[in-house]
Amino acid sequence: MHHDFFDKFRYIKSFWSRIPILVRFFIAVLFVVYLAVIPFGKWELISVGFLTVLLILFLSRLPLKYFFSRTIIVSIPALMITLSALYFKSIEWVVFIYLKSWFSAGIMVILISTVSFPLLLMSLRKIGMPSLLVSLLGFVYRYSFLLIDELESLQRAYKARAAGKSLKLRRYAFSNIIGTLFIRSLGRSENVYNAMLSRGFNGYLKYIYIESKTK
Amino acid sequence: MQNTVLKFDKVSYSYPNGKNALKNISFSVSRGEKIAVIGENGAGKSTLLFHINGIFKSEGIVETAGLEVCKKNLIEIRKKTGILFHDPDDQLFCPTVFEDIAFGPLNLGLPEEEIRKRIKESLGQVDLNGFEERSAHHLSYGEKKRIALASLFAMKPEILALDEPTSNLDPKTRKNLISILKNFEGTLIIAAHDLEAILELCERTILLSKGEIIKDGKTYDILSDEKLMNESNLEIPLTIKLSR
Numbered sequence A: 001m002h003h004d005f006f007d008k009f010r011y012i013k014s015f016w017s018r019i020p021i022l023v024r025f026f027i028a029v030l031f032v033v034y035l036a037v038i039p040f041g042k043w044e045l046i047s048v049g050f051l052t053v054l055l056i057l058f059l060s061r062l063p064l065k066y067f068f069s070r071t072i073i074v075s076i077p078a079l080m081i082t083l084s085a086l087y088f089k090s091i092e093w094v095v096f097i098y099l100k101s102w103f104s105a106g107i108m109v110i111l112i113s114t115v116s117f118p119l120l121l122m123s124l125r126k127i128g129m130p131s132l133l134v135s136l137l138g139f140v141y142r143y144s145f146l147l148i149d150e151l152e153s154l155q156r157a158y159k160a161r162a163a164g165k166s167l168k169l170r171r172y173a174f175s176n177i178i179g180t181l182f183i184r185s186l187g188r189s190e191n192v193y194n195a196m197l198s199r200g201f202n203g204y205l206k207y208i209y210i211e212s213k214t215k
Numbered sequence B: 001m002q003n004t005v006l007k008f009d010k011v012s013y014s015y016p017n018g019k020n021a022l023k024n025i026s027f028s029v030s031r032g033e034k035i036a037v038i039g040e041n042g043a044g045k046s047t048l049l050f051h052i053n054g055i056f057k058s059e060g061i062v063e064t065a066g067l068e069v070c071k072k073n074l075i076e077i078r079k080k081t082g083i084l085f086h087d088p089d090d091q092l093f094c095p096t097v098f099e100d101i102a103f104g105p106l107n108l109g110l111p112e113e114e115i116r117k118r119i120k121e122s123l124g125q126v127d128l129n130g131f132e133e134r135s136a137h138h139l140s141y142g143e144k145k146r147i148a149l150a151s152l153f154a155m156k157p158e159i160l161a162l163d164e165p166t167s168n169l170d171p172k173t174r175k176n177l178i179s180i181l182k183n184f185e186g187t188l189i190i191a192a193h194d195l196e197a198i199l200e201l202c203e204r205t206i207l208l209s210k211g212e213i214i215k216d217g218k219t220y221d222i223l224s225d226e227k228l229m230n231e232s233n234l235e236i237p238l239t240i241k242l243s244r
Helices: A021-037 A043-060 A064-074 A076-087 A091-113 A117-126 A131-161 A167-198 B045-052 B071-080 B097-107 B112-125 B141-153 B171-182 B195-201 B219-223 B226-231 B238-243
Strands: B004-014 B020-030 B034-038 B059-064 B081-084 B159-163 B187-191 B204-209 B212-218
Touching: A021 A043, A021 A091, A021 A117, A043 A091, A064 A076, A064 A091, A076 A091, A091 A117, A117 A131, A131 A167, A167 B081, B004 B045, B004 B187, B020 B045, B020 B187, B020 B212, B034 B045, B034 B195, B045 B059, B045 B081, B045 B159, B045 B187, B071 B081, B081 B141, B097 B112, B097 B141, B112 B141, B141 B171, B171 B195, B187 B195, B195 B219, B195 B238, B204 B219, B212 B219, B212 B226, B219 B226
Parallel strands: B034 B187, B034 B204, B081 B159, B159 B187
Antiparallel strands: B004 B020, B004 B059, B204 B212
């Protein structure tokens, strides 16, 4: 399978893509910090955040449909959490906090979609981010695609044999798919660890930098 | 230099569920020999390969590259052996091809310049120059197999053990892979169902059935033995059938 879930628009040429990766990374992190420290009720500062996201979105030339669909999906957990606070907080507070998380998700979606993820990881190593953390992100990047592949093949197998639309049967099939996916993931992790051992892995991840020809 | 590079002496192995996977396996392999391990599904081919570098531990003695497979020798043994997994996605676990190939040489403690040289060389060996920055999920299955092989070549192993190297490959990629393996100068052990490829690559074959060695001999003699092949749920390769 050829997936591009993370860095789909890494080849887009734009003002944003001409900025070095590390600078883009720091802009994104600083922006998230800025949003995090805005005190409740300062709507003018949230508006500045909104305009900043729009400006960077414009400079990155990321398709609007892609941007909004991704940010909405990414910010769903934040929405659930903030909505649960409705019992003891006002609607205004919920909207304020959700907007903060939505704009944070927005800047991160722009960052990740417009840069080659492996190069982003390399940049993180260069600025001294712990090797283990970067390697974990690398594994997540690599294996999320495989997990999606496995899920898609299980779904295809289900659809190929699914007759009728009984909700009960669908629920049953869905729970089986999740269970199978879990077992396959366990098997995969064991095989990957064996492959690492076979190539001399002794518990310490080592690294050298690729001399990149692309940005 | 010692001529025997791999030795199995009365090796038996059972899976955690109690199923016997290998029973009293004994054989030895000389340096530079190219041998095949064949047998029906579940015969124990892959299990046998995983004993070579100590991924599976069992009763009996396994000696690889002159060292007994035990905890204290594992690092040294793994420097000298390369195992190609059946599914290349198990073997390519880094975000880029460059990092995947560098993984083994880095663990060998080689200097950076040497690692870069080996990455370039090994990509050249599998005819995938310029793939350094690619991610494994953007590669075809055949390319993944070749990159997995390159990741082993970069370690310059004495012994290469391959689990189903030609499975799921299109004819052209399969042919390329066979030609790459023909050029490998070290010891080669292939577990596979592709008997045509084995006929082309290996002069010696070990036939396994239900974890036991049924026959160990010349590849052509075993693969052309109709009775033996039928009993082992295998089929005589077309090349042999046509030559009769």
